[in-house]
Amino acid sequence: MKVYEVLAQAFVAEGTSDVFGMMGDANMHWMNALAQRGVRLYEVRHEGSGLGMADGWARAAGRPGVVTTTSGPGVAQLATSMICASRARTPLVAFCGETPWGDQSAVQYLDQRRFAAAIECGFVHVSRPDLAAEAVQKAFYLARTESRPIMLSAPIDVQKQECENDDYVPSLNLLPRVRSLPDPAGIEAACEIIRDSKRVVVIAGRGARRADAGEQILRLQEQTGALLATTLQAKNWLCDRTGYHVGIAGLYGNKAAMELLQEADCVIAVGASLNHYTIEHGYLFPEARYIQIDTAPHVVMGNGAVADCYLQADAVTALTQLSQALESRSVRLDGYHTADVRTRLTIPPVEFRSEPGRLDPREVIQVLDTELPGEIGLVLGSGHQTDFGTMLFQRSREVMSNYGMFGAIGQAPLLTIGAIVAGGNKPAFVVEGDASFLMHLPEFETACRYDIPVLVVVMNDEALGAEYHKAMASGLDPELAVIPTPELGQVAVALGGGGATVRTAEQLRAALNEYVRNPRPTVIDVRITRDVVSVPYRRLLYGEDV
Amino acid sequence: MITITEEIAVPSTPSRVWEIISDPAEVVSCISGAELGASHEDGSFDGTLVVKFGAVRVKFAAVVALELDPETLEGRLTARGRDGQRATRFTAEATFRVRQGDGETRVQVDGEISLNGKLASLVEAGAGAVVSRMTKEFSDQLIQRCAPERAPEAAPGIALVTTTTTPPARSLFGRLRAWWARLRRKEAHAKAE
CATH class of the missing domain: 3.40.50.1220 (TPP-binding domain)
Structure with missing residues (x-):
């Protein structure tokens, strides 16, 4: 048996059912072996995005997610998402191909061990065919016990060698199942x-x-x-x-x-x-x-x-x-x-401050909470707009937040896609800013390709919202943070999904009802005013007692 | 670093303003949430101040020193302390000058406040706004304190012939603390000579 087959078999034994990533020379044999064993492969448009999806998958499933890349450049793309997963303490295994063992002149050579350390990721190397299965076991064991991402790095020449196929002991078998009782x-x-x-x-x-x-x-x-x-x-x-x-x-x-x-x-x-x-x-x-x-x-x-x-x-x-x-x-x-x-504790009513063609973000959250049933899970994104949803969503539902996990924008739609896959393709929505959504726009096409029913609600203030408000508070020019966007509803339709750009509460309700009736990959581009500052920002930037 | 640069116009005489502003007990009464504590032999004294940063209330304890020059009507205040969670230290330095303006007294205050520790990241730019509001509140209180006490309304047919500049009545405890603070300042002044 080839080493890549032994590796694939070990992943299956560890419970791997879904793998996100991009194919390249150094991982294509392994991916092929996984597909032959019934593992679902999600080909994404950027390796970092694949890792974001595996992160979301793991957070929802409560067990290690799996992402894969080819050697060198594929690995280098992981940086931001890997640090996010590490800060979120997500158990995850990144299967990364590697250039032939010892060939530092290879065009795609990267010192992947050092790179893994720099992006806060554990590292396990497949350095010999006879240790391949043990390396997989160790990677999953570390991911589970240390609750962190582990890079399993496998040189392509080692992967293609022959080795014995011994009985594999999954890492779960090494973990005691005991309840800890209080003193x-x-x-x-x-x-x-x-x-x-x-x-x-x-x-x-x-x-x-x-x-x-x-x-x-x-x-x-x-x-x-x-x-x-x-x-x-x-x-x-x-x-x-x-x-x-x-x-x-x-x-x-x-x-x-x-x-x-x-x-x-x-x-x-x-x-x-x-x-x-x-x-x-x-x-x-x-x-x-x-x-x-x-x-x-x-x-x-x-x-x-x-x-x-x-x-x-x-x-x-x-x-x-x-x-x-x-x-x-x-x-x-x-x-x-x-x-x-x-x-x-009774919440007083709020007087909304809309402007023509732009909604008050607080009203948007209220409409979303009302119109989307509690069974539809929620992922909260990043930036200034996140504050509104984080504070104001009231309905009991599954909520995942990426706040405080390295502060990188753009991760939440990826997490949502992964979480939906882990949950058996049940619909979920993500509330994200315009700059964040556009950062990984191509992955909406991935969601369309696999028919993953993600609803992306873009709170579109046509700006880097956080920077806009911080600039205002610091006496800088906020207009420098303003970036116009095209109609993202039409963009979503062009990529193969559903979409709408809405400027009134009625239009928003109609678009949400369409999604609830027929959950499919959808983008609702909600135009919001920049005139409403969130409560956390009013506290942090202006010291207001609100 | 938070910088304070404030000129307060007080509709009163420089001597009256100096009387208030050189008395720690009076100054503390102008600051909401501030309390005066024990005095020390070196002339410094303890103080506490509760500040609301956003919705979070933080109590600071500090040792405050006050240097006064009655000749030039100038003073310098330094404070050094930390908060109740022992997570943040702060230092504050301020100078103030009292001078005659055009029909009023001008008080020029220049100062710097430095926060180091956990709170610094929590309050971000808002700390400057909080200090700015506190300065405004202090200014308003100072103006009220320095204003001549309003005489009782005259009874019909009786002419009002006098006004008074007597400071507002203080509690016995407040008067004792002010007396003690003045005594300590005199002692410190005598030692310096």
Whole structure:
């Protein structure tokens, strides 16, 4: 058997079902072997885009995504998307071809090991035919256990050699399946902290959602009279289950939520690392003591400190034991659960500020939230426009955000395409800026080619929105950030999908209804005003108490 | 670095303005969220200030030193401290000059505030806007403090013949703190001589 076949077989044994990437001399044999084994190949228009899709796939599936490139230039294209995936702690394996082993004069030669290190990616080399299968196992093992991207680099001459086909042991078989139980002394300490508290906040993160600990969180919230907040990655989770949900903890919280959270004297974090975004470097909870439940051995929070009580445990088990312990000690708090707090959390109506032919971005978000059913997942993009959706989407649905993952624009549509593939081609929409969408425009054609039902809502202010508003605040010329765009609805149609350019709320509703009736690759180019500045920008750039 | 350059026109006499602006207790009362703490032997004193950056309330604690020159009506304030999370340090330096204007007193304030630490990235350009608003608020308060106290409305038929420049009444604690601060300044002045 050829090495590329052994490699392909090992990928299949690791559970690889979908591979994104571009074919070239150094990976085409391997791709051919994958296709023969039933793996679906998604040929993209740029290797970095393929990696973005594999990133989205992995985040949605909760297991390693796979991207492939040829040698040298193919690998070099991965840079930005790889760093994003690394910052997002996405488990991923990049199968990269390589020029013949040792031939540094080859035109496509690149020191791929050093390049991988520079783009924050682990590296495993296929240096001998007899170690090929072991290299695949190691790459997947590292991706799973370290939750990060790993580059598996295979010289083309090694790939074409013969080797034995031994029984392959998937990396999952090397991982123990154990539940981590909380230390009883830790449960005791947590009870004491809660007993001494008056205003408790529970922060649910991505880890709690993955552990499906919703019911246990709601029970603890009820026992402790707590406000429930989420991290950005768990946005809107459980918001339809309690009247004391304050949305995202951090800069994206509304004014009432920010004020209430600052009154907390106890924070219970579940599956949330409490990074500096969530706790605003500690400023959001100046008087609070922290209880943190996480499976990691240890976590340093975003204020540079460790929790007052850290419980290394599975979320469901720890929460169940904590609730039982509170009940047995008759600890029960009213905390925030008062009529006054409910009143404060009522969102006041907003007066929209449209201009002829351009919508208020807040109205756009409201229409999207109303018209798109909760089963349609959401991915939030980048730039100034993202703030509106991140703060204002209210409906409970699957939400993925790329905020804070290297700050690169253009990634969100790629993540969405990957996530849709992982979810069995269920429709999802992404809200993205015009510059971001245009950066990887050719991949909309990829979505059309594979009939991936992605809805791209382009919040089109015909500018680099973030730079426009920062220039305004800094006394620079904002017009330098203005870049006109063509009608992107027509562009989408030309690429083989559905499309519309809308300038009124009615036109937007009509275009959304068309997508809901017939989900297919679609772009809705929504023209928005630049006159509305988002709440986070008003806070950051102008110090406004809003 | 946040720069303050402000000229405040106060409709009062230079001596009255100097009386207010050279008294830490009076100055603190012009700044919303500020409190005066203990005085130290070297003439410096503790102070706290709560500032709202966006929706986040941050409490700073600082040691403040005040150098005053009553002859030229000039002063220099330095403050150095950090916030309650111990994540951000700040230094502030400001000079102020009181001089006679055209029918009013002009107070020229020039200063710089430097924030180092976690908060600096959190507040970005907004910190300058916050300081600007606080400066405006301080100016308004200073003008109010320096204004002559309004006399009680005259009863019908009785002529109003006097006005008063007595400073607004302070609490006993406030008066004690002001007395203590003045005493410390005198001591420091005597030592310097």
